[in-house]
């Protein structure tokens with residue numbers, strides 16, 4: 405079996421080898437942005453494994469007849485033309501939910517950095533998109549004693565999917581976006597900023613609200629962010645991987661699309677795609693990502709619900725050693741060029757060499 409894969413997929417060779425797949429494997433790993441139609445023509449792989457930077461569409465696949473399985477070790481699928489794959493009988497898998505804790509924790513860390521006082525107040529957290537990440541974030545928020553206003557028109561009403569968009573925008577102290585990037589061709593509720601968070605909708609947001617976007621850059625318009633007064637946290641950018649100087653200046657915390665980059669988040673991504681490939685080729689999975697985690701750190705200790713005051717203090721105090729989000733922001737700003745812009749190669753380089761952090765459930769009560 406010949407596999408072409410993005411070299412940034414965690415533990416690639418540990419998951420995709422002869423022993424783990426029960427047949428001879430040729431694994432060709434390369435830079436995700438360099439996987440193109442010529443590469444496919446040269447190698448004729450059976451399997452294509454990508455992350456979010458490889459566009460998997462008609463341009464890539466129209467002259468190819470070898471690829472039978474495409475896996476993306478990411479949650480987001482906006483880089484993949486899923487309809488095209490289905491139409492051409494190519495099996496597809498994404499890594500749904502793999503980094504839901506990592507992203508939710510990034511959001512909590514960013515609030516702790518900007519407004520530590522919010523850890524001791526019954527603030528309102530607005531969540532746009534109450535799927536895997538939104539729901540996980542809502543659980544953390546409830547643990548912190550916060551009120552949650554969630555908006556998700558594609559899900560039935562629930563304790564967290566409990567609000568109109570207008571109410572989320574006008575009544576929240578913090579608004580966090582957790583929607584997929586969609587356009588009218590694919591969704592009745594498209595999320596590109598021309599449709600969901602339009603310039604008009606920004607006017608409903610209080611100037612004091614913090615806006616957080618870890619979803620996709622195009623969900624918030626670059627010009628709206630610059631034109632409004634809000635404190636904004638961005639892990640994703642409209643013109644990613646480049647960021648212009650003016651936008652960077654307007655953003656309170658800026659990070660290079662690493663909200664999901666924990667060891668656990670990345671390994672779970674690989675595991676889910678590996679399991680899907682095993683299912684496709686009818687072999688039982690034999691690799692378990694837990695084998696690659698440092699043994700002394702247990703995962704998923706339950707948060708007390710709600711945290712008591714001492715636990716909140718502890719969490720806040722330990723936050724910089726658990727996840728120092730400001731350090732990520734500084735590393736990004738440090739690579740700005742003479743004009744103050746971040747160039748794509750530097751953005752990508754920070755991601756490639758990101759010092760993987762740990763999910764922090766296990767740290768909290770220590």
Ligand SMILES: NC(=O)C1=CN([C@@H]2O[C@H](COP(=O)(O)OP(=O)(O)OC[C@H]3O[C@@H](n4cnc5c(N)ncnc54)[C@H](O)[C@@H]3O)[C@@H](O)[C@H]2O)C=CC1
Pocket residue numbers: 479480481500501503504507532533534535536537538555556557558559582583584585586591593594595600618619620639640661662663664665
């Ligand atoms: N920055 C990062 O490192 C990461 C970013 N992501 C992004 O986060 C997104 C969300 O991830 P999950 O929560 O795991 O996905 P999910 O699919 O579990 O949840 C997304 C939710 O958004 C809702 N939704 C869709 N259109 C909407 C609209 N117009 N208004 C409100 N809600 C809407 C859906 O009904 C769904 O419940 C991914 O699609 C991906 O783009 C995911 C992982 C890491």
Ligand SMILES: O=C(O)C(=O)[C@H](O)COP(=O)(O)O
Pocket residue numbers: 412454455456457477478479480481503661664665
């Ligand atoms: O899972 C997603 O969706 C993401 O946004 C990924 O964490 C992005 O990581 P890369 O695929 O770009 O490495």
